[in-house]
Amino acid sequence: MADKQTPQNQDAQKSVNSREERLRQALRANLQKRKAQARGRRAEACDSNDDKPTGHNEKDS
Numbered sequence: 001m002a003d004k005q006t007p008q009n010q011d012a013q014k015s016v017n018s019r020e021e022r023l024r025q026a027l028r029a030n031l032q033k034r035k036a037q038a039r040g041r042r043a044e045a046c047d048s049n050d051d052k053p054t055g056h057n058e059k060d061s
Contacts, residue, residue: 005013
């Protein structure tokens with residue numbers, strides 16, 4: 001028995017594929033956004049660490 005896809009099944013498959021593609025794109029965009037936020041926080045942490053003493057005494061050097 002040959003499985004032939006009806007137009008209705010093809011439309012359902014297309015909608016599933018388009019939904020999956022939208023989800024992939026949304027996840028990718030979210031990941032890029034989170035990476036950018038992490039880079040920004042890391043840069044801020046580095047900048048704020050430059051202003052703070054390192055905990056080493058000049059006498060010890």
